[in-house]
Amino acid sequence: MIRILLAEDDRVMREYLTRALERSGYAVSAVDRGTAAIPLLENEHFDLLLTDIVMPEMDGIELAQRAGEMVPDLRVMFITGFAAVTLKAGKQMPQARVLSKPFHLRDLVLEVDRMFEKESATGGL
Template sequence: MIRILLAEDDRVMREYLTRALERSGYAVSAVDRGTAAIPLLQAERFDLLLTDIVMPEMDGIELAQRASEIAPDMRVMFITGFAAVTLKAGKQMPQARILSKPFHLRDLVLEVDRLFEAENVGLN
């Protein structure tokens, strides 16, 4: 089962995203800030870090950079509602996917599915 670490400071958004991904067959561990994600990354294996970019304490870009040091093979997907932040994320983490808010939950699940379908095609 594909394991996702979700870092999203908005409680309602975090719950919606968790439910949508779990219904689609993904295992999700969710935290409310980047600093809470680091211990999980150190203790467990995840296939995808799905993170909001704008969060208190540690933004999603810094989290993704730290995560890539801890788990270099883990995929990264950013979610954000800020265009300028999207540009910054694209420059600092060019291999990451970026999904701009607002988006439909179905679009998020499709993006995650695509991310792992592409990986699975390469394995066959």
């Protein structure tokens, strides 16, 4: 089963995304800030880091950079409601996907599905 680490500081959004992804067959561990994600990355295996960009203590871009150093093959998807932040994320982590808020849950699940369909179609490329 594909494991997702979700870092989202908004409790309602975090619960909403967790439920949608779990209903779609993903295993989700959710935290409320980037600093809470680091110990999980050290001790557990995840296939995807799904993170809000604007969060207290450690923003999603810094989290993704630290996660990439710890787990080089970890995929990253950012979610954000700020256009300027989207541009910054694209420059600093060009391999990451960015999904802008507001989005429909169906769109999020489709994007996650696409990230892993590509892997299965190419034999884990």
